[in-house]
Amino acid sequence: MxxxxxxxxxxxxxxxxxxxxxxxxxxxxxxxxxxxxxxxxxxxxxxxxxxxxLNKVEGISSITESEDAVVIGSMARHRAVAESEVVRRFLPLLAESAGHIGYPAIRARGTIGGSIAHADPVSEFPCACLCLHAEFVLTGPAGTRQVRAEDFFVSYLTTALSPDEILTEVRFPKPSPGLGWGFLELARKTGDFALAAVAATVALSPDGTCSEASIAVAGGGDRPLRMVEAETMLKGNQGDDVIARAATAAATSSNPPSDIHSSGDFRRQMIEVLTRRVLTAAWGNARRGE
Amino acid sequence: MTQSLAPRLLGAKVKRVEDPRFLLGKARYIDDMVRPGMLHAAFLRSPIPHGNVRSVDVGPALAMERVRAALTGRDIATKVKPIVCDSTFEGFKSSNYHAIALDKVRYVGEALAIVAADTRYIAEDAIEMIEFDIDELGPVASIAAATREGAPLLHEHWGDNFFIEDLLEAGDVESAFRDAHGVFEINVSNQRHSGIPLETRGVIAEFDSDGVLTMWSATQIPHMVRTGMADCLEVPEHKIRVIAPDVGGGFGPKGHLFPEELAVCQLAIETGRPIKWIEDRREHMLSTFHAREHYHRVKVAYTEEGVVTALDATIEVDCGAYSIYPWTAAMDVEMGLVMLPGPYKIRNFRCEAQSVATNKCPFGAYRGVARTAVCFSIERIMDQVANKVGLDPVEVRRRNLIRSDEFPYMSITGMEYDSGSLIESLDKVCDEADYKAMRQFQEEARSEGRMVGIGVSVFTEQTAPPADKGLPLNFSWDAATVRMDPSGKVVVQVGTHSHGQGHETTLAQIVADELELPLADVRIAFGDTESTPNGIGTFASRSAVVAGSASYLAAVSVKENLTERAAHLLEASVEDVEVKAGRISVKGAPEQSVSIAEVARISYHHPELLDPSMEPLLEAVATYNAGPGTYANSAQIALIEVDAETGKFKILRYLVVEDCGQMINPTIVDGQVHGGIAQGLGGALFEELIYDDEGQLLTTTFLDYLMPGATDIPNIEVSHLVTPSAFVPNGIKGMGEGGAVAPGAVLACAIEDAIKPIGEVFVDRTPLTPERVVRFIEAASSGGGVE
Amino acid sequence: MSNTSEVRIQINGEVFERHVEPRKLLSDFIREDAALTGTHVGCEHGACGACTVLLDGEPVRSCLMFAAQADGMVLETVESLASTPANLHPIQEAFWEKHGLQCGFCTPGMLLTTKALLEKNPDPSEDEIRQAIAGNICRCTGYVFIVDAIKDAAARCSSEGDR
The missing domain is CATH 3.30.43.10 (Uridine Diphospho-n-acetylenolpyruvylglucosamine Reductase, domain 2)
Known part of the structure; x- marks a missing residue:
């Protein structure tokens, strides 16, 4: 080898x-x-x-904060993302997801940009980026352009990157205060590829109903998936029933593949379980808005 | 006298003397060695599971810069004989396992050519250039495919795909079934997996101008490999030297003669240059022999009291493409056949066994050969009986186990169990676990809606077995030389090999004790056929018994010689002197004494001071034969909690009671138990070598073949009983494999138990993946019962 | 297309300047060019942890880097911990005392992973220990005594006020 x-x-x-x-x-x-x-x-x-x-390229590994965004250079290591004060404050979901990637030695070298550009449909960062409405800065001979995460992931290991472009920056809008969040992953063993993972954020109205939700799933198909139907179901509602229905909708919207670790059916079933648990957790840690 | 000696080193938790070199990164594994002029080899391996080889053209590879040599099956056909290893059982069909495939390939990963280049990188470039043409034949990727009407034949002249079919019948099975209170049948399977040592295989071969072939190989059995090499190569055995240096884990898979060893040696012979081959992980998964794949169907007769009276079984083993040296393709079925009743008093027994040839990697030894599978079956049976008669799983076992006062016990299959503490071990593990409290905890957890289960297993473990039936060789013995030098210090040379087991410490403990020397004065040497007595090797939980006892007997002999000489020097009779703490003195007159070092010095350098009948040499060789082997036993309990929705479960506690007789070093024993259980849990939870229907292996990396890590293995609580072997010197029994045997059975029991409030299921297989566990739970709740 | 690149890597305080093919893995550079064979190779796809070394103090898989990438960097391998049995590092002492190794093949990677862990977290819980070594496969010990050894190492290191 x-x-x-x-x-x-x-x-x-x-x-x-x-x-x-x-x-x-x-x-x-x-x-x-x-x-x-x-x-x-x-x-x-x-x-x-x-x-x-790209490891010797300067200026693309910092993690900074602007008024309305958190900006992470594409060569920032998983560990740096997980341990960054800024990330932990504004994007705890992203920090949490980083902890599920491989092992300490993998996290010491692996980069957020590499993970996103590789676009493995079961990877944690693409899923988290999709949930957190990230935008990717792609730099090519003609300059830079920004692509939203939901437009970036095309299919299995395939993205919107042109062959002459480099992913240089990942920009996350700063979430509104009080946003609830959750990230859960099911893998056969620690550090192993996910059978499925679900990321979700929930914003609550003063009456406790959902004003905004974002749900993304890894392992649900040939790319990370946003669960728009489930999100729509949640808006204006609250309670275990609607969470359960949204989870079912997420499972139904998924089309996971079968492999040696699990059947597609089981993955779909787990997407339902994880979505329900993640939404429940997100509801639990959300603070009611003004 | 300033040396302080422990009263007995035997049984002491001595720190391992070999550790510093490993801790410092100074150990010498195969890949750490460089020979002058050495080339690096790589194998082209067949991507096709079954086919006729029309041509293999290494020309384009040889045309590359810095590529030095290449060989195909045809190139070596007249020089290297195939590996043939036949069982002596009637009806066994022979296979020719070529070092490099000749006319036919029979599994994906079989070697088609070997290339040597200046670096491994270039050798890998070269194998990509080799052109080959194979006429594909239908792949036979499972027992079902192999036994189907009109199935393609692996070895055409056989007429079918069976290595061997055997039948063992004892007692009166028919009557037992007729008179039974109840009868049921189980159908279980154990998936293909293997030992997967962290160090892959590796070989360096060198052929010198004296015609001596030296092979360094990461092997557990240097002497047996040498015999196999002499059988196949054109080099006589006395001109072959096999050296096994530090070896990074064996577990059985490294206890074979491999075709790659022959091919690398032949390339060294033909080029006159040292050749190194280091197997990469993908090659390891494809071509280091696999294990464990068993399918059992067992009909069971039992009484109202939950006593099993008869078994009527079929054992099928998917043995892959070739019979392997030295264990044959009959090993697993024959061992399964005789060990199926395990620790239980079953007196009526019938078992058919079939070893089937398929287009898969050959099947070989892995820690606890066949016993993991038979333990799984018999323990599944006990759990079923418990359910059917309404007993606790612990109680049903108690009713069936052989009692201590019944040893020695001749099993229905003819195995002589010398001694044991089966019921006591089970009771002790229940005590250690506080079984009642565990059940209480379970009740409480269930009342909160949690899914908690308890699993239990008991087994008897044949150690240092002779395997005199069926195999082409009897390996009940091994040998040791104890060699005292003129300073009174000792080197012990043994035929076994240590690759993690700590023999450099444990064997030294035995010899130092006997010779009344400090541990530091005894050094253990092994792994070089040139400097050790001809021996057998390390496998089958045998080394403590056979090498330990051979070392002990040789030490006894040296001590006798020392005593004689000392008595002569002290002008006393032999009966009147004693050896203690490095000195030999006249009993009752300690001032009349001489040190062992003085006696040794005189012996070698002033033999004229000795009686003329005494030889200068203070050295003895001894062999020890463990006859039918000696039996250790163990009981294990686990407490688990299942996430009912995801099927993931956590092992909250895992307890073991091990009885391996007198322990030499309890810390090392515990380490072996932990390691065995971790491997058993690996098989129970994760590990599987999966072939698709086309005969392609799908698990060639650690991303597909999951190895248990530190977060997957629980803390393992070990305690001990000590029932000394009835006949082995010092009461020692073997124990290395035991831990690996039961975890599958324990967890299957625990999962069923956890699910029980929902409904009854029968856990019929491993690994217990999240999906499988969820399906069991679903089956239970739909009343479907068995998967 | 250049055949070799010149690299200058500091390993355990010694600088190794070599011309290497760009494809040469760092693990092979350490073992062959620097002749430091304590770093072992178990899978060459980053899954076993045997080849773990410290790169600027961080544990990394040396089989997943090219030597060319380590140009100008500072590496520590197991040989940096101690040179003789008489001056073992407290982590090595702990592994010896607690029987934290059997065949020894995973040991160098375990020791360095432990060193990196204890530098960040001098008093790790059992769970933190297990998480830290989750990517280092040991096939012999079942991890029980390795976990004990790391606990003992933590105690030794903090009592020495060292490292």
Missing amino acids: KPARFEYLAPTSVEEAVSLLVEGGEDAKLLAGGQSLVPLMNLRLAQPSVLID
Whole structure:
């Protein structure tokens, strides 16, 4: 299990990385944390001829806060995201989801941008980003553009990134105060890929009914899924019944695949269970709004 | 006299003497070694499960820069004989297992060619260039596919796909069923999985100009591998040296002769250069022998009191493509056949057994061969009987177990259980768990709507078995040399191998005790056929018994020699001197004494001071034969809590009582128990080597084949009973495998118990995945009962 | 296309300057070019933890990095903990005392993961210990004595006021 030959390039700026990517053409591949790509290369399932390492690129790994957003550089490590004061204050759901990714040594290297660009449908960060209305900043030869998470994930390991673009930044709108949240994952063992994971946020009106909800599911199909129907059901309502119905709707809207770890049916069933539990938790920690 | 000696090292929790080199990162595993001029090998492995090999062309690989050599099956056909390992049982069908596939491939992962290059990276580049042409034949990927009318044949001349079919019948099964209070049948399966040591296999082979072939290999059985090599290669056995250095875990899978060992050796012979092959993890999953895949159907007769009176069983084992050396493809069925009744007094028994050939990786040894499967079956049976007659699972076992006063006990299948404490172990584990309180806790939890279950299992564990029936060799013995040097210190050379078991400490404890020396004065050496007495190796919970006793007997012999010489020097009679704390003195006159070191020095350097009848050498070789083996036993209890919606469950407590006779080092015993249970839990929860219907292995990485980690294994509470072996010196019994045997049975029992308030189910298989547990719960609530 | 790149990696205080193929894994660099064979390779896909080393103090899988990526970085391997049995690190002492190893193959990765854990969390709970080593597979011990060893190591390290 040794990788095939490749040319290694280590640009130090985004501009340089983009131009190398353009030059490298189709056989060029970006290397972020490498925790998914390098295993594939060692197994020779991926054999890029040019590898562009983003680890020495400056200015794309910080975590900052603006008036209305939390901005995370794409090369921020999972651990940095999980431990960031800013993330924990404004995006506790994101911090929580990071803790489910692999193991400490994986989290020390893996990056948020790498995870998002890899777009594994069972991954935690794409699911959390979808739930938290993240926008991704993509930088290409023509400059940058912003793509919403719900438009970004196309299908299995496929995204809206053009071959000459690099994901450089993840922007999260700051949530309204009192937003309830939950993130739950079911995996066969700690650190293993999720059978299913569900992220949800709930905003409550003063009367305790739901004013806004966001639900995203990992493992429900070929990409992370927003559960719009379930969200709609919740709005203006409250109580265990509507939560249960929303959970059923989330399961119905999912089309999970079968594999050696679980049947698709079971995954769907677990999406229902996790959605119900996550919504209950989110309701529990939401504070009623003005 | 300044040395302070423990009164007895035997039984003491001595810290392991071998640890510093591992802690420092200074241990020497195969991959840590470099030989001058060494090349690195990689294998091209068949992606096709079943087919006729038309051609393999290594030309394009050889044309690459820094690629030095390559061999195909045809290249070595006249030089390397296939591995043939036949059971002596009647009707066993022979298979030819070529070092590199010749005319046919029979499993995905079988070697098609070997390439050597300057680095492993280049060798892997090279195997991608090899061109091959295989005519695909229909894949036979399961017992059902293999036994179907008109199934493709793996070995055409057999006429079918059975390695062996056997039948054992004893007592009066028919009458027992006729007279039974009740009769039922179970149908259970154990999934294919294996030992998966953290260090993969590895080989370095070197052929020198004297015609001596040296092979370093991560093996548990250097001597047996050497014999197998001599059988297959054109090098006589006295010119083969096998060295097993530090080995990163064995667990059975490293206890075989492998075709890769032969291929690497042949490449070294042909190139004259040292060749290193380090198996990668994907190769390991594909081609290091698999284990455990058993299918049992058992009809059971029982009395109103819950006593099992008869079993009528069928055991089927999916043995993969070839019979493996030295255990044969009959090992699991034959062992299953005789061990199925386990610790219970069942006097009427009938069992048919079939070992089936399929297009899967060959099937070999893994910690607790066949016993995990038979334990699962017999314990599932006990739980069913308990349900049917309305008994507690502990009580039903008590009624069926062999009592201590019934040992030695000849089982219905002809196994001689020398001693044991089955009921006492069960009682003790219940005491340790506070079984009543556990049941109380369960009631309370149930009243809160929680799903809590208790599982229990008892088993008897044959250790240091002879396996004299059916195998091409009898391995009831091993050998040791105790060699005292002129300074009075000792090197013990043994035929077994230590790869985590701590023999460098435990064997030293035995010898130091006998010779009245401090532990530090005894060093244990093993793993080199050139410097150790011919022996057998480490497997089957045998080393403490056979190597421990051989070392002990050799030490006794050296001590006799020492005593004789000392008596001569002290001008006393042998009966009047005693050895104590490093000195030999006249009884009752301690001032008349001589140190062991002085005697040794005189022996070697001033033999003229000895009686002319005395030889200078202070050295003895001994063998020890454990005959029918000695039986350890164990009882285990688990308390679990199930998440009824997700099927995930938490093991709240896991308790074990182990009785392995006199312990040499209780800390090491506990470590072995923990490790065995963790492997058993791995099999019960996660581990599975899954082939699809086309014969492709789907679990070639640790992302597919899940290994238990620290968050998956509970704290394991171990306590002990000590029933010394009836015949082994020092009362020692073996124990390495035991822990791995029962966890599947324990958890199956616990899951059923947890679900019981909803309804009855029968847990018929492992691994207990979340999905499977949820389906059991659903079946219970719909009254469906059995999955 | 350049065949090799020059790297300069500091391992256990010693600088190793080598020309390597870009595809050379850091684990192979450590074992072959630096001849530090205490770092073991168990799966080469980041799932077993045997090859764990400390990169700028953080535990990482050396099989999931290329040596070229570590250019200019500071690594610690198991050999950094102690050089002789006489001067074992408290973590090593604890593993020895508590029988926290059997075959020894996972041990270097366990020791370094423990070191990183205790630096961040000098007094971890059993659950925190198990979470910290969840990605380090040990096939021999069932983890019971490893957990004991890490508890003991925490006590030893804090009593030494060290590391």
